[in-house]
Amino acid sequence: MTSPKKLKVEVEGFIHEVSDVKEGASRKKYFTAVMQEAKKHTKMVIFSPQRHNWFNCAEKDESPVKVENIILSPSRQKQGDHDILVNDKSRLTCVRDLAFVFDKKPYSDVHLRTLSDILADPREHQRVNVVVKIMEEREKGSSVTRSNKMMNRTSYAISDKTASILITIWGDDTLRIDKCRPANLYAFCVAVTHFELKLR
Known part of the structure; x- marks a missing residue:
C-alpha cells in the first residue's frame, strides 16, 4: 500500500498570499501561502515559522523562487489535487528567472x-x-x-x-x-x- 504523501524534488514559481503564523490544535506553528507554478496555483503549508519573513519578502519583491525537499499531500480542499508541505528540511532559494512572470491578479484557491x-x-x-x-x-x-x-x-x-x-x-x-x-x-x-x- 502506497503512502498518501510522496516526496518531490523541487518546485519553482512565485509566492502569493502569505498568511500570518498560526497555531494548530497540537500547538505546532505554521503558516500558509500559494505557489504560482507555470500552469497552476498550489496551496503551501509551511511548518517552519522562522521562515515567515523569507516568504513575505519573496511575495513583496515578486522574486522567482525554488523550493526543494518538499512533500506533496492530498488536498483537503480540492479533490484530486495536492498541497505542498514545507518543513525545516526544505531548501529555499531565489532563482535568476523563470519562463513565466509574476501574476499580479489576486489569486484564491477558494x-x-x-x-x-x-x-x-x-x-x-x-x-x-x-x-x-x-x-x-x-x-x-x-x-x-x-x-x-x-x-x-x-x-x-x-x-x-x-x-x-x-x-x-x-x-x-x-x-x-x-x-x-x-x-x-x-x-x-x-x-x-x-x-x-x-x-x-
Whole structure:
C-alpha cells in the first residue's frame, strides 16, 4: 500500500498570499501561502515559522523562487489535487528567472459555492466562498474548540436560492441583520466543519 504523501524534488514559481503564523490544535506553528507554478496555483503549508519573513519578502519583491525537499499531500480542499508541505528540511532559494512572470491578479484557491453544493459535498476543512441571506440569529453560547479553548459562538440561519443551513461565528464577532441592506445579502469565506453533528 502506497503512502498518501510522496516526496518531490523541487518546485519553482512565485509566492502569493502569505498568511500570518498560526497555531494548530497540537500547538505546532505554521503558516500558509500559494505557489504560482507555470500552469497552476498550489496551496503551501509551511511548518517552519522562522521562515515567515523569507516568504513575505519573496511575495513583496515578486522574486522567482525554488523550493526543494518538499512533500506533496492530498488536498483537503480540492479533490484530486495536492498541497505542498514545507518543513525545516526544505531548501529555499531565489532563482535568476523563470519562463513565466509574476501574476499580479489576486489569486484564491477558494471558490464560490452554493449551499446545495456544500450539502452535496460536505468534506470537512474545505474553504468556500458563499453569498447568502442572513435569516435569523438562532443560538448564543460558548463551547470548547478542537484546540481545547473555550470560545463564544453565535449561530445563524442562512440561505441562498438553493438551500438553507446554519453557520456558526466563533469569537466575539456577530453578524448584523440589516433590514436596510439590499436583500440582506452577505459574502463569506467559510470553513466547512461538523459541529455537534450538524454541518456548520
